[in-house]
Amino acid sequence: GAGVSQSPSNKVTEKGKDVELRCDPISGHTALYWYRQSLGQGLEFLIYFQGNSAPDKSGLPSDRFSAERTGGSVSTLTIQRTQQEDSAVYLCASSLDGLTYREQFFGPGTRLTVL
Amino acid sequence: QQQVKQSPQSLIVQKGGISIINCAYENTAFDYFPWYQQFPGKGPALLIAIRPDVSEKKEGRFTISFNKSAKQFSLHIMDSQPGDSATYFCAARGPEGGATNKLIFGTGTLLAVQP
Numbered sequence: 001g002a003g004v005s006q007s008p009s010n011k012v013t014e015k016g017k018d019v020e021l022r023c024d025p026i027s028g029h030t031a032l033y034w035y036r037q038s039l040g041q042g043l044e045f046l047i048y049f050q051g052n053s054a055p056d057k058s059g060l061p062s063d064r065f066s067a068e069r070t071g072g073s074v075s076t077l078t079i080q081r082t083q084q085e086d087s088a089v090y091l092c093a094s095s096l097d098g099l100t101y102r103e104q105f106f107g108p109g110t111r112l113t114v115l
Numbered sequence: 116q117q118q119v120k121q122s123p124q125s126l127i128v129q130k131g132g133i134s135i136i137n138c139a140y141e142n143t144a145f146d147y148f149p150w151y152q153q154f155p156g157k158g159p160a161l162l163i164a165i166r167p168d169v170s171e172k173k174e175g176r177f178t179i180s181f182n183k184s185a186k187q188f189s190l191h192i193m194d195s196q197p198g199d200s201a202t203y204f205c206a207a208r209g210p211e212g213g214a215t216n217k218l219i220f221g222t223g224t225l226l227a228v229q230p
Contacts, residue, residue, distance in 0.1 A: 004158070033216075033217065035220075042119075042220035044220075048216070050216075099216070103149075103161050103164075104216070104218065105161075106151075106159050106160065107158050
């Protein structure tokens, strides 16, 4: 019974470097979300993928952030030219589909530290 | 319009007591209100959720009270146990016309239940 998995669990990088964060959703889930959790803050929506539809990128904070989802399964969140304010826990979630009341299942997150 | 305000930021309750966490929202188009529980190092997990057409939902020791006119909802944990010690997030589904299922989260409440 695999849940949502994310890798790496921790990532330390230097300011200005690019990083890639990976999410493996629950098998068969067509909807995938990325959120960011900063210290003392709630979860902030970043991007949403649903099937073959165009992703909802409305939460991406800048053009340094991008994400893709290959083959409707694995997703990668890329942060270019990382800044210290990018330090946070990045959470991925998936749901069976994009219907309103579908439960979102979260992975354990990737803790990103930008030095 | 998109905010969900959560209080208190932290809460200490004695074992057996009642824990109460409150949330308020602004956008009357929100149509789904889940509560998530998060343990350290883990992703959030759905605890209980309510739709705005009911005023209360109970699951075991956990109850959501919903006041549509006041645009407020709260989580009550009866007979609180040390194992309930975690961070709790309220959330609301964004009114995106069905195009997305993104959640807007409160800032979280750190609950500590003392033995």
